[in-house]
Amino acid sequence: ADQPDAFAGGPLDLRGWRHVYSGKVRDLYEPDLPALGGVHPLGDVVLVVASDRVSAYDHALAPGIPDKGVVLTQLSLWWFDQLADLVPNHVVSTEASAEPGDGLVPDVVAGRAMICRRLEMFPVECVARGYLTGSGLAEYRESGEVTGIPLPSGLVDGSRLPEPIFTPATKAEAGEHDENVPFAEVARRIGDDAAARLRDLTLAVYSRAEQVARERGVILADTKLEFGVDPVTGVTVLGDEVLTPDSSRFWPAAEWEPGHAQPSFDKQFVRDWLTSPESGWDRASDVPPPALPADVVERTRERYLEAYERLTGATLR
Ligand code: ATP
Ligand code: MG
Secondary structure, three states: OOOOOOOOOOOOOOOOEEEEEEOOEEEEEOOOHHOOOOOOOOOEEEEEEEEEOOOOOOOOOOOOOHHHHHHHHHHHHHHHHHHOOOEEOOEEEEEEEHHHHHHOOHHHHOOOEEEEOOOEEEEEEEEEEOOOOHHHHHHHHHEEEEOOEEOOOOOOOEOOOOOOOOEEEOOOOOOOOEEEEHHHHHHHHHHHHHHHHHHHHHHHHHHHHHHHHOOOEEEHHHHHHHEEEEOOHHHHOEEEOOOOOOEEEEEHHHHOOOOOOOOOOOOHHHHHHHOOOOOOOOOOOOOOOOOOOOHHHHHHHHHHHHHHHHHHHHOOO
């Protein structure tokens, strides 16, 4: 597990846990109940492990970014704390143990894993935007609206919006793109009350986080949240990862200049290199991208660590 790419591949063999799902970045495990004597001491939980996998332009890339999964998990945990008075979250424990049969976080994934309440996830990507870029900008250029919300004319890439907006997307199957949808479509799918709850929670989280980030010289341009229902209590709970460079656009406030793409605390170096002549890769082809050079990997790793350090004021190294 000390090789640099040890956490960039598929699921791991974790004593006491059975692999159930792999997304682009996270692997989910459920308790191996027979091995635990029939019941998990913490109830109906899942183990969420953030890998070092990195993707861009819908391709998984090699190699991974060492420690990326640790940054994602530690930053999520820090934000869950900052938000605890606004919304309950799914974290149950991050306690690690070398003892295979106790149902805690296995030592080998300590730092990158959390034991979470198992939720029934809403099939909605809850996006809040305070600034215009990405798919929001593309929609605005076509229609003057984002998910049916009309915006003033004259906005450009990176413009601050008059007020933050909720621009939901439906969660795509693996390999498909998430699709921006109007609020009414979310309401049709999950009901009026649940849709309104997700919108209000998403905007409340965005406002709080935007303020916290701003105090640290970072603009939170937009972010994607995922909520679920705790099947035992019926309460709507914030799940997944929160306010990480993978789920959010963080821009250094000092360099903000609307009118073009902003520098950001994420996989920008990866995207820039892939689309540069140096990589020799044609994004329009269906040839998979080439391996990332060591310096692109290292600079990307630095960028993730810097995001953590800028936001939390703490260090991971
Ligand atoms: P993407 O890479 O586009 O985000 P993804 O969401 O499928 O794809 P990951 O984020 O890598 O992939 O995997 C995390 C998965 O775990 C998501 O499907 C998410 O909805 C799910 N999830 C997160 N928290 C919980 C929870 N507490 N209970 C059940 N499922 C959860
Ligand atoms: Mg996800």
